[in-house]
């Protein structure tokens with residue numbers, strides 16, 4: 001029962017930056033994912049306005065820098081969980097799609113399917129900004145078609161995260177499709 005006590009603990013309070021009136025309590029919550037993983041969820045909630053934010057931080061996972069890859073070949077693989085830290089670069093080489101690391105990249109916790117949706121909406125925005133006769137359009141349409149197939153488990157691809165600081169991870173549905181290659185010190189220097 002000590003787990004219960006640890007949960008929903010207010011760890012810090014400060015004045016709301018949005019309305020300047022309310023108080024925001026940071027509430028710490030440890031969530032046990034059904035497959036045995038643990039996540040730390042920090043909730044920021046103003047008691048006056050609508051300001052709120054959640055941060056999800058993995059607790060029981062790999063923190064070593066390295067390259068992790070997941071082969072995605074069927075619908076089950078799409079349910080594999082992904083956490084990309086701000087230092088992680090995420091790629092799908094077969095589709096030439098990538099999310100670069102950077103300060104704008106917040107914590108990013110989702111599954112493979114969620115990543116495909118995110119890519120799809122980014123590609124659609126890009127397509128809508130092209131000229132009617134742009135020759136790039138047919139290429140983009142092919143990419144969108146492949147993304148759709150991937151979402152149905154009909155397009156085989158590799159999801160790769162390169163993390164030079166550690167913190168990103170993949171929880172595969174099928175462990176045999178997952179590999180992790182640790183960076184040796186010399187590669188980082």
Ligand SMILES: [Zn+2]
Nearest residue numbers: 016019046049
């Ligand atoms: Zn507020």
